[in-house]
Amino acid sequence: MNAILNRINEPKDLKELTHEELVTLSHEIREILIKKVSTTGGHFGPNLGMVEVTIALHYVFNSPVDKIVYDVSHQSYTHKILTGRKNAFIDSNQYHTVSGYTAPNESEHDFFTVGHTSTSVSLACGLAKARDLKGHHENIIAVIGDGSLSGGEAYEGLNN
Known part of the structure; x- marks a missing residue:
């Protein structure tokens, strides 16, 4: 049953797969x-x-060098599966080992613990500013859903 997933232990493993x-x-x-x-x-x-x-x-991107920031983290389960935490979703005895949200203490691929909507764009702006100040060039990706675009913080982030 998880013939392909069994071969994935970190995001770079995806680059070896066919379409x-x-x-x-x-x-x-x-x-x-x-x-x-x-x-x-x-x-x-x-x-x-x-x-x-x-x-x-x-x-496409090179996580964790390229930083992917999820809004509210409610859409991060696949991210967790692909970044070394798949066993928590496969083995019911391990499910309690992962948070329902992104969690920096769980993985180098998580940069923030967030639970409120509309935060990803602003958080990504902060990461981009820090990147620029350091003279680095990695990509910063904000993942935001349509429901989160109703929050003012999202628009503040888009304004920057």
Whole structure:
């Protein structure tokens, strides 16, 4: 059953997959999310809607050098699966080992612990400013959903 996912231990492993394998991986991750969230609780919609987007982000960019910032973290389960925490979603005895949110203490791929909407753009602006001050050139990616665009902090971030 998770033939492709078993080969993924960190985002760079995605770069070895064919297009067909990436599609299969998205199906495997969806099955895991549906099984896990239906038995333990969590957020179905945001995570199921972000499977392919998250795979694409990790395929194209070089996390954790390139920094991906998720808004509210409710769409970060696939990110967690691809960044070394898949066993927490596969093995019910390990589910308690991961937060429902991004958590810097869990992974070098997580940069903030957030639970409020509309924060990703502003947080990404802060990371970009720090990057520029250091003279670095890594990419900073803000992932924000349509519901989060109703918050003023998102517009403050877009203004910068």
